[in-house]
Amino acid sequence: MTFTPHGKHLIAGDWVSGADTFASSRVTGDGHAVSRGTPAEVDRAVQAAEDAFWTYGYSSRDTRAxxxxxxxxxxxxxxxxxxAIGTAETGLPVARLEGERGRTTGQLRLFASHIRDGAYLDxxxxxxxxxxxxxxxxxxxxVQRPIGPVAVFGASNFPLAFSTAGGDTAAALAAGCPVVVKGHPAHPGTGEIVAQAIQGAIRRCDLHPGVFALIQGDQVDYAQALVQHPLIRAVGFTGSLGAGRALFDLCAARPEPIPFFGELGSVNPMFILPQAAAARAVAIGEGWAGSLTMGAGQFCTNPGIAVVAxxxxxxxxxAAAAESLKGTAAQxxxxDGIVEAYRNGKTRMDGRNAVRPVLTTDSQGRNAMPNLYETDAATYLQxxxxxxxxxxxxxxxxxxxxPDQMSALARGFEGQLTATLHMDDGDTDAARQLLPILERKAGRILVNGFPTGVEVADAMVHGGPYPASTNFGATSVGTLSIRRFLRPVCYQNLPGAIGPQYLN
Structure with missing residues (x-):
């Protein structure tokens, strides 16, 4: 690896070090000192973003593309x-990081094509x-117009695709909004090298340096300062329900509230209908085990619940799911915080008398082993x-x-990112009974598949009713996600000579 992180923030085009630091925690190799951001550095970055907006927000689509x-x-x-730095910091395999890098560059280019087309302006x-x-x-x-500087919180589970130059950043920049990223402390070196890439693009395109900033840190005060800064116009977040809800409340409590687009996770229930279960129970169970353990289950679309008669x-x-899970190696x-939370989740399951353990394991150190439990609908609903x-x-x-109890259970679920129907032709009536319920519960409904993974495409919806996300009308993946950072403006009797170019 030729890249050596320096642990600084990128603010207004300059790499800035702080007086206080924290040590990065790597899976392999030695960590490095990383500057802790402060409210003062947040203010400098946001002020620069606001200054950049007066040119970038009014730039041409071709310039932004x-x-x-x-x-x-x-x-x-x-x-x-x-x-190299991503695998060292996260422990993710090389193939996963390379695939995620391709997804990251792919969604950047998708947005470039999307805004060149111009249809998003409506x-x-x-x-x-x-x-x-x-x-x-x-x-x-x-016409739709950009809203101004946007704060983006990097995600722990996707160090590239949902972080520094990930989907939120790509959508905001495509819309014409400068971005201030709060880097995730789990992979600061990865965030830094991607920020260097964005800085290189800023220089190549001769843009205002305030159009992008990265502020590192592992503490709460500068994150709060970012979402409460009066010049920030929206926040994009992917993370836990607890952290997301706290930031959502801060956004709502501002003197001028702003939208908080939080993707907060989901249990992504699968409903296995009777004919499908009769025809291919073993295949579904084995497929579920593979989806459940993919990437150590660290996907927000991980199918955590299977509903079956x-x-x-x-x-x-x-039995098929349990047998497949037994063959899964530690991942x-x-x-450390994620694996501790996973162990605590297992402990909560073990402590419930009406929940039967099917397969239980012990997770050691930073590694996780799969676990499987079983209960009945009445217990779940209570x-x-x-x-x-x-x-x-x-x-x-x-x-x-x-079927009636399956429908009652579906009504009892909270908002989800996904819901899945496993069905055969003979299940059509049961599926028709469930579909209107699932439409009200989830942002994406699958048939005969597994939800782990999210395709980056025009029609994709990655969001859902609370608590899956904080804004059920939005998506954080796909070209529709640009609408989060735009607002409609109506012009009455506006002379063509002074209006936005898109109106003429």
Whole structure:
């Protein structure tokens, strides 16, 4: 690895060190000292972002698209070094980091193409009707405009695709909004090298240096200062329910409240309908085990709950899942805090009398082993804690007595990122009964698949009713996510000479 992190912040085009530092914690190799951000440094970064907005927010679509493409180029040019520092800090395998890097550059280029097309602007025009009776109509034009500086919180489980130059950053920059990133302390070196790539793109495109900033840290005060800064116009966040809710409340409590677009996780229930269970219980159980343990279960779309009828078909599914899970090797988790939370989640399951352990294991050190439990629908509906996400490879089977109880259980779920139907042709009536319920519960509904992983595409929705996310009308993945950082402006009788170029 030729890249050596220096642990500084990137603010207004300068790399700035702080008086106080924390030590990065790596899976392999020695850590390094990382500067802790302060409210004063947050203010400097946000002030620079506001200054940059007066040019960047009014730049052409081609200018911003070229910038996004340049960021992708600069990331690819640093590919081997990004993989090296990313694997050292997170323990993720090389193939996973390289795939995630491709996803990161791919979504940057997708947004570049998206804004060049211009359809996202949703331009509307109602021509003047001067002779209309009883009153004339003025000329009305509407277009989506960028909102201003955006704060983005890097995610622990995706050091590239949901972090420094990830989906939130790409969407905000595409919209015309400067970005201030709060780097995740689990992978500060990875955040730093990606920030260097963005800085390289800023210089190549001759943009205002305040268009992007990275502030590192592992403490609360500067994160609070970021979301409460009066010049920040929105916040993008991927993380835990507790941290996300605290930041959401801060955004709402500001003198001028701002939107908080938080993706907070989900248990992503799967409903295995009777004919599907009868035809392929073993295959579904084995597939679930693979999806449940992918990446040590550290995906926000991890399918943590499987709903299946009591009886021999359900028994076969549970047995197949358990047998597959037994063959899963220990996997390194991203941080010490995540593996501790995983152990605590297992302890909560072990302490419930109405929950039967199917497969229990002990996780040692930074490594996680899978666990599987089983309960019934009545118990689940009475115990709210069973619906809390356990971030990691832990699954819960909920047994039901028939279609009506399955529908009642579906109504009892909180908001989810995904919900899955496993069905065959003979399950059509049962699926029709469930679908309207699931539409109200989840942002993405799958049929005969597993939800782990999110395709970056125009039609993708990665969001859902609370607590899956804090804004059920938004998505954090796909081109629709740009709408979070735009707002409609109507222009009445505006001369073409002074209006936005998109209106003419």
């Amino acid at each position: 070229a910038f996004l493409d340049a960021i992708a180029d600069e990331i690819e040019a640093r590919g081997p070094d990004i993989t 331009v509307r025009h109602d021509p003047a009707l001067p002779d209309r009776q009883p009153l004339p109509r003025p000329d009305l034009k509407m 009591s009886g021999p078909d359900g028994d076969a599914l549970v 390194c988790m991203l941080t 115990d709210h804690g069973l619906g809390e996400e356990v971030f990691g490879p832990l699954g819960l089977v909920v047994r039901v007595d028939g």
